[in-house]
Amino acid sequence: xxxxxxxxxxxxxxxxxxxxxxxxxxxxxxxxxxxxxxxxxxxxxxxxxxxxxxxxxxxxxxxxxxxxxxxxxxxxxxxxxxxxxxxxxxxxxxxxxxxxxxxxxxxxxxxxxxxxxxxxxxxxxxxxxxxxxxxxxxxxxxxxxxxxxxxxxxxxxxxxxxxxxxxxxxxxxxxxxxxxxxxxxxxxxxxx
Amino acid sequence: xxxxxxxxxxxxxxxxxxxxxxxxxxxxxxxxxxxxxxxxxxxxxxxxxxxxxxxxxxxxxxxxxxxxxxxxxxxxxxxxxxxxxxxxxxxxxxxxxxxxxxxxxxxxxxxxxxxxxxxxxxxxxxxxxxxxxxxxxxxxxxxxxxxxxxxxxxxxxxxxxxxxxxxxxxxxxxxxxxxxxxxxxxxxxxxxxxxxxxxxxxxxxxxxxxxxxxxxx
Amino acid sequence: xxxxxxxxxxxxxxxxxxxxxxxxxxxxxxxxxxxxxxxxxxxxxxxxxxxxxxxxxxxxxxxxxxxxxxxxxxxxxxxxxxxxxxxxxxxxxxxxxxxxxxxxxxxxxxxxxxxxxxxxxxxxxxxxxxxxxxxxxxxxxxxxxxxxxxxxxxxxxxxxxxxxxxxxxxxxxxxxxxxxxxxxxxxxxxxxxxxxxxxxxxxxxxxxxxxxxxxxxxxxxxxx
Numbered sequence: 303x304x305x306x307x308x309x310x311x312x313x314x315x316x317x318x319x320x321x322x323x324x325x326x327x328x329x330x331x332x333x334x335x336x337x338x339x340x341x342x343x344x345x346x347x348x349x350x351x352x353x354x355x356x357x358x359x360x361x362x363x364x365x366x367x368x369x370x371x372x373x374x375x376x377x378x379x380x381x382x383x384x385x386x387x388x389x390x391x392x393x394x395x396x397x398x399x400x401x402x403x404x405x406x407x408x409x410x411x412x413x414x415x416x417x418x419x420x421x422x423x424x425x426x427x428x429x430x431x432x433x434x435x436x437x438x439x440x441x442x443x444x445x446x447x448x449x450x451x452x453x454x455x456x457x458x459x460x461x462x463x464x465x466x467x468x469x470x471x472x473x474x475x476x477x478x479x480x481x482x483x484x485x486x487x488x489x490x491x492x493x494x
Numbered sequence: 495x496x497x498x499x500x501x502x503x504x505x506x507x508x509x510x511x512x513x514x515x516x517x518x519x520x521x522x523x524x525x526x527x528x529x530x531x532x533x534x535x536x537x538x539x540x541x542x543x544x545x546x547x548x549x550x551x552x553x554x555x556x557x558x559x560x561x562x563x564x565x566x567x568x569x570x571x572x573x574x575x576x577x578x579x580x581x582x583x584x585x586x587x588x589x590x591x592x593x594x595x596x597x598x599x600x601x602x603x604x605x606x607x608x609x610x611x612x613x614x615x616x617x618x619x620x621x622x623x624x625x626x627x628x629x630x631x632x633x634x635x636x637x638x639x640x641x642x643x644x645x646x647x648x649x650x651x652x653x654x655x656x657x658x659x660x661x662x663x664x665x666x667x668x669x670x671x672x673x674x675x676x677x678x679x680x681x682x683x684x685x686x687x688x689x690x691x692x693x694x695x696x697x698x699x700x701x702x703x704x705x706x707x708x709x710x711x
Numbered sequence: 712x713x714x715x716x717x718x719x720x721x722x723x724x725x726x727x728x729x730x731x732x733x734x735x736x737x738x739x740x741x742x743x744x745x746x747x748x749x750x751x752x753x754x755x756x757x758x759x760x761x762x763x764x765x766x767x768x769x770x771x772x773x774x775x776x777x778x779x780x781x782x783x784x785x786x787x788x789x790x791x792x793x794x795x796x797x798x799x800x801x802x803x804x805x806x807x808x809x810x811x812x813x814x815x816x817x818x819x820x821x822x823x824x825x826x827x828x829x830x831x832x833x834x835x836x837x838x839x840x841x842x843x844x845x846x847x848x849x850x851x852x853x854x855x856x857x858x859x860x861x862x863x864x865x866x867x868x869x870x871x872x873x874x875x876x877x878x879x880x881x882x883x884x885x886x887x888x889x890x891x892x893x894x895x896x897x898x899x900x901x902x903x904x905x906x907x908x909x910x911x912x913x914x915x916x917x918x919x920x921x922x923x924x925x926x927x928x929x930x931x932x933x934x935x
Contacts, residue, residue, distance in 0.1 A: 308611060312615070316614070321912065322912050323766070323912075324761075324763075324765045324766040324912065324915065325762060325840075327765070331758075331761065370536075371532040371535070372529070374820075374839055374842060375813045375814065378809055378813050378843075382806070382809070413843070414840050417842065418840060421839050421840070422836055425835075465931070466924055466927045466928045467927070469923075469927075470920075471920045471923040471924045472920075474916045474917070474920035475920045478913045478914075478917040478920060481912045481913040485911065485912070485913065488614050488641070489687050517800055517803050520798060520803060521803055521806065521810075524799075524810050525810065528810055528811070528813075528814040532817055532818070535817070536821060539822060542825035542826075543828075546824075546825070546828045547828075550828070641911075642889075642890075642910055642911070
């Protein structure tokens with residue numbers, strides 16, 4: 303389990319951030335039935351997650367050893383700043399991408415998946431490479447969950463759903479079913 | 495929340511333009527106050543938190559070494575066990591092994607903490623080992639996220655856990671009811687992978703640390 | 712952090728039915744208190760703070776602990792934000808709120824770790840994640856920063872109470888069905904086979920869906 307492959311697949315499917323750990327639910331439940339949008343949100347998340355993992359590793363290794371009580375505050379400052387910077391960079395580099403993606407970026411700050419990654423990475427004492435594998439796996443898992451939810455919602459829009467169940471209740475039932483399906487991945491990575 | 499919908503909100507009442515200096519002062523003051531509060535809370539709670547951790551470890555060591563009178567903490571340094579950590583290092587970052595003593599300073603055995611991947615996530619356990627008789631003294635699962643009702647029996651099923659008292663590593667897992675000698679372990683029906691994980695964790699830890707504890711004078 | 716639309720506006724108030732109160736509107740104190748409990752319940756109506764609601768409600772004890780921790784942070788932050796609302800310039804208000812909230816959360820986590828280490832271990836990362844719980848940031852932005860301290864406190868108590876109620880409902884259903892116990896006390900005896908799924912992740916999703924369905928049915932427009 304210091305094994306990078308294990309960390310990657312564990313974060314992506316076996317302990318999927320959204321469907322098993324309940325992180326990143328707000329964008330997940332709010333994503334509409336458009337797979338393209340889901341992919342873009344996923345990509346933005348992966349990007350921020352990877353940057354966060356690097357900074358969190360640096361913070362944990364060099365600075366927070368002296369002031370562990372500042373951990374949460376420094377994490378949230380780093381995340382908020384990263385999102386700001388990413389937004390500015392995308393705006394400059396590709397205004398088209400910014401217009402398509404822009405509305406999602408401020409949302410990422412309060413997305414509990416990013417802070418969740420930082421905290422899990424710290425608790426498990428991951429090093430630099432392990433943190434990266436973790437972040438990429440987590441981001442891939444988030445994207446997977448988003449895309450699955452978006453494609454299902456696309457189909458469900460054409461179905462006859464009772465008025466009482468429409469909206470979030472329906473989305474939660476879909477999410478529960480996806481989570482149930484993902485439980486099938488348990489045992490994938492054990493080496494026996 | 496649909497794509498592209500900007501939610502109109504009542505904006506806060508318009509304020510006169512604020513000098514950047516004032517922004518910095520306010521944020522700086524808030525930061526300083528926050529820092530102060532945190533240092534205070536940290537100082538107040540740290541002793542209790544450390545005491546809790548120490549007590550939890552003590553209980554675990556006592557359980558797997560079958561109530562020793564006392565125990566020493568040994569550090570794995572450069573492939574051998576040392577009674578104290580190297581001077582410059584942080585002791586919490588060095589792997590530790592615990593040596594328990596009974597009455598008359600008789601050595602009971604070593605308590606070793608190890609972890610590896612289980613069925614769902616990482617399983618972490620502590621086990622007692624006596625290098626003189628080459629037998630396990632007992633195990634205790636410290637952390638596991640195995641399936642409730644099935645895999646979590648590795649911590650809750652006393653029959654399963656009890657088998658490790660007096661077991662002889664290297665351990666081999668067998669189907670439930672087929673255990674014939676102390677090197678075999680009856681696995682839990684319906685939780686083969688979790689059971690195998692426990693066995694593997696003990697075997698691997700002993701492969702690595704067995705020679706070290708046997709060599710400790 | 713300067714945005715045309717601040718993160719709090721866009722995200723933490725974006726779904727659900729919360730309407731920012733009109734400043735100066737003379738609502739009775741009772742309404743400030745009760746609003747968060749039912750009519751604008753942060754979880755069941757506004758659909759905020761769903762991450763902890765699903766993650767830690769596999770037992771009543773955990774739900775209680777999370778509810779108390781969140782209550783503490785919400786009340787503390789609301790009091791501070793309301794007290795200093797004239798001192799905090801608009802440009803840095805979100806940063807200041809987050810700083811205040813993060814401080815309270817860190818203190819809450821330390822207290823929990825010192826006083827109840829088993830529960831702290833069970834709640835795991837989710838105590839720290841209270842920082843990004845939209846309920847708290849949303850209330851600072853929408854209410855506490857514009858209202859006097861008294862009203863902000865009542866609102867915080869109401870919202871915190873509403874959150875607690877939602878958590879306990881979820882926790883109660885999941886623990887009773889999923890473990891056959893309530894607060895650790897076995898209800899049905901050893902022969903009863905619990906619905907283990909309820910304490911696993913899918914159970915969280917299904918339980919909340921069921922609660923929302925029940926509320927939606929209750930509130931359904933009745934034919935004239």
